[in-house]
Amino acid sequence: MVGRGAGGDQSIDIALGSSAGTALLEVPVQDISSFLQDTQALVPRGTESGLIDWDAELAHLLPHG
Numbered sequence: 001m002v003g004r005g006a007g008g009d010q011s012i013d014i015a016l017g018s019s020a021g022t023a024l025l026e027v028p029v030q031d032i033s034s035f036l037q038d039t040q041a042l043v044p045r046g047t048e049s050g051l052i053d054w055d056a057e058l059a060h061l062l063p064h065g
Helices: 029-042 054-061
Strands: 002-004 010-018 021-028
Touching: 010 029, 021 029
Parallel strands: none
Antiparallel strands: 002 010, 010 021
16 A cells, blocks of 8 residues: 655555564655666566576475485
């Protein structure tokens, strides 16, 4: 949800949950925008799958033996 933070700037509420509990984060929209721009500069849209070694990732997830 987008709203106004304590300083009057726009912010986004992010809820993270697990079996241990829930955390609610309020993050300035500008910080999220900057993060996403930096991320896209490092990994351009559509190139993600070429940067992941899927066999290695699956080996970490699957039981050994």
